[in-house]
Amino acid sequence: MRVAVLALLLAVAWTAPAAAQSPxxxxxxxxxxxxxxxxxxxxxxxxxxxxxxxxxxxxxxxxxxxxxxxxxxxxxxxxxxxxxxxxxxxxxxxxxxxxxxxxxxxxxxxxxxxxxxxxxxxxxxxxxxxxxxxxxxxxxxxxxxxxxxxxxxxxxxxRERHPDTSIPVASGAVTSPTPATFTFASTSTPSTFMCSVDGAPYERCRNPASIAGLAPGRHTLAVYAVDAYGTTDVESPAQVNFVVDPPAPPPPAAADRDGDGVPDATDNCPDVANSDQADGDSDRVGNACDVLPPGNVPPQPGETSVVQVLSGEVFVKLPTRTPLGFDRLGRPFQVGGFIPLKGQASIPLGATVDTTRGEVAIDSAANSYAAADRRAKRQRAHIRAAMFQLKQKRRAQARSATIATDVSLLSPPGAEARCVGAPPKGTIVRSVSMVVKGLYRTVGGASTGTARSATFSTTDRCDGTLTQVGRGKVTLAVKSQKKPIVVKAGQAYLVKAKLFAARKGRKPTRG
CATH class of the missing domain: 2.60.120.430 (Galactose-binding lectin)
Structure with missing residues (x-):
């Protein structure tokens, strides 16, 4: 009778004589x-x-x-x-x-x-x-x-006694609690099988058979076939040795630094306990971590815009004259510098937004009707790689008239020092990339660009303000020229001016 041996902790290795004659x-x-x-x-x-x-x-x-x-x-x-x-x-x-x-x-x-x-x-x-x-x-x-x-x-x-039992297919070393599975064969068909694990009494078993609940360590399975006539080879059963590995250690407990029972990986406010995970504006930042008013309110003309983080790191600095009555204003009024923006928030116009390492979407009012008025309209822009201040007139001559949202470029700390002395031609101090749907204006050092539904960038260099347009068109207003300059898709225009040279030693704008 053949005996099959499973190499411990390795793949199956069989040594068996030639197949016995089937009857x-x-x-x-x-x-x-x-x-x-x-x-x-x-x-x-x-x-x-x-x-x-x-x-x-x-x-x-x-x-x-x-x-x-x-x-x-x-x-x-x-x-x-x-x-x-x-x-x-x-x-x-x-x-x-x-x-x-x-x-x-x-x-x-x-x-x-x-x-x-x-x-x-x-x-x-x-x-x-x-x-x-x-x-x-x-x-x-x-x-x-x-x-x-x-x-x-x-x-x-x-010509030989039959049935003859073999174990032609067996699993490798198994890990608890996954059962070890073995397949049997007999030279007589049909046959049933009797199994014994570790010397226990033989019991009828299925084919294939799955053996579970074994302690870690080495085990032995013995099997003999019973053919249709009741003949067995119980005196020389087939055998296989196998190893059950110890169960894997449980995974480490998930980090929960605020101790609120919600793992940091899924906690919408991992630094402040908030087991309820309340998120009023559905921006994936829990109310407990919202340091700015929620962003689930429409923008008010001349008063607020809604800023949503799309990627990277974004910081906001509120105007120094932010009124005490600003809706749900908490820590931002008490902190004078920049604070990180997570998710989305409603911020007052006049606030400074730093997206030099990120990108935001900005919703602002497109006319002078109050946000609750059904005639109110909105406009939207995607802005990245810039530090800027948001501004907007409170009211146009007619409420239905479109009002522009101004994006005024600001210099990152120390950037203007690049223009002192004789800087290389084209030295960049600050820039902004925008995709706008509505009426937006970018206020640069030498020109102001007005765009409706366009993709463009405005860059303040030491030698002037460069406007590059990818889609749509941008109309430039230049103080020294009465006639506006139109820059179309695929074009660029540099308004030459000596910028920032006299501003050596200017204090950084981020507090």
Whole structure:
């Protein structure tokens, strides 16, 4: 019997002899003619009257009916066999006997190599004859009753004892609690299987079988097959050794620095305890961390804009004259410098926004109607890579008239010092990139650009203000020129001027 060994903690490594011989099975067909030869075995007439019945065999198929009480030389083998199995049926109480001889005839008791007898029950019964050596050549059948008939079906024979069990497929080293799964095979089909783990009593098991609940460490599985005739190889079962790894350690507890029971990875305010995760303006920043008024309110003309962080880091500095009555104003009024903006917020016009390392979307009023008025309109811009101040007139001549939102460029700390002395041509001090839908103006050092639904950038250099347009058009107002300058898509225009040279030592604008 082959034995399969699973290399510990490694992939499966098998060492097994050549496959054992599968038994040959003679199955009958309706109107079977004799003699019948299958493999090394031949069923002959002998002194019996042979006939086949179309259905009702042990597997409900055709079977062979013998009408004589003695059938010598019923089955002959071209080569010696080790085991012969078959199903038999006779009237209840009748003794069915069979003998196997080592020669081509059974003339006397000395010729008999294997003999067995059973009491018939009226139903199909398995019948097995085996010899210690390959010595079986002729099968003879007898009945204790001289009258009546008996039936045979699915005659199986082999030159080796069968069934022979193997474990051709097995899992590698397994980790608890995942079950170890093994697949079995038998040289006899059909077969059932009996399993034993670590020497426990054998129990019937499925194929494939999954074994769970084992302690970490080495284990052994033994398996033997039981064929349709009830024959087993319990004396030499197939075996496999396997290892169950210790369970993986539990993952470390999720960080929760504010101790509110919500892990930092999903906490919308990881620095302030807020187990309710309330987020009134749905900007993914919890109310407990909102340092600016919420951004779920519409912009008020001339008073507020709504700023939403799209990417990167963004900071806001409120005007020094922010009124105490500004809606939901808390810490921003008490802190004089820049504060980080998270999510979105409503900020007063006149505030400074730093997007040098980020990008924002700005919603502002597009006419002078109050935000609650159904005639109120909005305009929107995406702004990045800039420090600027937001401004807007409180009211136009007519409420329905479009009012512009001004984006006034401011210099990052120390940037203007680049223009002292003789800076290289084109030295950049500050810039802004914008995508606008509505009326926006960028206020640079040498020109003011007005755009409606355009994509453009404004750059203040030491030698002037450069406007570059990607889409739409930008109209430039220059103090020294009465006629505006129109810069169209794909064009650029530099308004030359000596900027920032006299501002050496100017204090940084970020507090």
């Amino acid at each position: 040959t099975v003679i199955r009958f067909a309706p109107d079977q003619k004799t003699p019948v030869t299958v493999g090394d075995g031949t069923i002959e007439n002998g002194e019996c009257t042979l006939g086949t019945v179309a259905s009702g065999g042990w597997d409900n198929g055709p079977f062979l009916r013998l009408s004589d009480s003695e059938c010598p030389n019923l089955l002959r083998f071209a080569r010696e066999q080790a085991v012969v199995s078959l199903f038999v049926r006779a009237e209840r109480g009748v003794a069915i006997s069979m003998s196997l001889c080592g020669a081509y005839h059974c003339n006397g008791e000395g010729d008999v190599v294997a003999y067995a007898s059973i009491q018939a029950t009226g139903d199909w019964q398995p019948f097995v004859l085996a010899a210690p050596e390959h010595a079986l050549r002729v099968l003879t059948a007898y009945l204790s009753s001289e009258t009546g008939s008996f039936d045979v079906d699915d005659i199986s024979f082999a």
